[in-house]
Amino acid sequence: MDDEDYEFETRSIHAGQEPDEETGALMTPIYANSTYVQDGPGDHRGYEYSRTGNPTRTDLEANVASLEGGEYGRCFSSGMGSINTVLNLLEAGDHVVASEDVYGGTHRIFTQVYDKYDLEFDFVDMTDTDETAAAMKDSTELVWVETPTNPLLNIVDIDATTDIAHDNGALCVVDNTFATPYLQRPLELGADAVSHSLTKYMGGHSDVVGGALVTNDEELDEQFGFYQNSVGATPGPHDCFLVLRGTKTLPVRMDRHCENAAELAEWLEAHDDVSRVYYPGLESHPDHDLASEQMDDFGGMVSFEMDASLEETADVVSETNVFTLAESLGGVESLIEQPATMTHAAIPKEERLAAGLRDGLIRASIGIESVSDLKRDLEQAFEKSLN
Incomplete structure (x- = not known):
């Protein structure tokens, strides 16, 4: 063709x-x-x-x-x-x-x-x-x-x-x-x-x-x-x-990844237990305008930060049921991880912190499940680990 x-x-x-x-x-x-x-x-x-x-x-x-x-x-x-x-x-x-x-x-x-x-x-x-x-x-x-x-x-x-x-x-x-x-x-x-x-x-x-x-x-x-x-x-x-x-199936999957990620990012941004959300689709993201220019949508990855210790953050990612605690990303299932001890553990701590990868940071790959189930899953993990 x-x-x-x-x-x-x-x-x-x-x-x-x-x-x-x-x-x-x-x-x-x-x-x-x-x-x-x-x-x-x-x-x-x-x-x-x-x-x-x-x-x-x-x-x-x-x-x-x-x-x-x-x-x-x-x-x-x-x-x-x-x-x-x-x-x-x-x-x-x-x-x-x-x-x-x-x-x-x-x-x-x-x-x-x-x-x-x-x-x-x-x-x-x-x-x-x-x-x-x-x-x-x-x-x-x-x-x-x-x-x-x-x-x-x-x-x-x-x-x-x-x-x-x-x-x-x-x-x-x-x-x-x-x-x-x-x-x-x-x-x-x-x-x-x-x-x-x-x-x-x-x-x-x-x-x-x-x-x-x-x-x-x-x-x-x-x-x-x-x-x-x-x-x-x-x-x-x-x-x-x-x-x-x-x-x-990349196009249809990405449409759903983006839809779920955008809704979840907005929910997280309004959550009392979350201090910051990293998602270029949010107007609060410092690079939102640039992302709008060079991307057709904002993707399925959402990172967020809590005012929590490394141990408390580890508890949160360990308490999820729909989200799977695992490295990698981009699958149809939602994954969650702690960068400091998992995907970015190879970076020396001083460099990691200087780059903004703090202990309270969580990275989530948002899958194509029901977004309401994803919200409920994070809510119960927050309640078990932080309150």
Whole structure:
């Protein structure tokens, strides 16, 4: 199908996928092959070894690229695999500027894996473009953006930040996991590439782990492909099949995630036990206007803060019944967690507190259950833990 002729909802179901010519199978088959027959030495039919390429993965890569409005897509065995691939582009002495409240796993790979290879990382408040510009150096080669950020849901101006990166000769890569391409398309705003944890909303059912990179730059895609094959963090065909199943319902799921999150955020903002709510859909959010400009809706993630100790906060997230105490996000079921001891535990406490990740912070991935049940569940958890 010619992607330019169809809307997002149609592409989510059909892009990159055609019925099997031989059997007529509607769904992309799971090509469980490690190797492929060759017609002669070096004369193959597009596939030779499944680390290098697999037909199920090819369909997923085309689908994800279409949804992001990109020409080229590469998929990986996890979101961290995609982040690692971007870092493979760097050389000793290079400098990276990143959002100060990035996902804990991103912070870990930056500071505990690649820092020893003579790479330099600075974490700044990217909601302040002046601070981002001031952090740039002659050696800056990469600006790493999360928006909305994890877990404080700050909004970074992608267009302005991309300009800053390009003015300094650096790449700008945006982690679009929280928003998904249904709500936000960074390539349209000038980003060089988009990174995803397909584990989250794109898969949507908490049953698969994967990652992706999408770009419009052919040379950059070739580099991604080289490291994808050389390092080998590639997804299996069954994983690709599951994500393809997930992207088909992405639009309808995201509509419900956004609807529930918006109502729950308003309820939390009015609650006596909650001191602050982080949700870009609230008019009280400092970046609400920017989010309204660069996003089509505000997402399914809500973080909130209580004037409570680490132990009291742990009690709250442990007392829920509908919300499940677990890491990750983006599934149809609602999840709740304590960033300080779970998703962001890899960040040293001093850095965590300086970035605003306080002990009373709770992050919730709002699912598609009845929102009234979600409210009642949080209410009873507050009553058991705080009163």
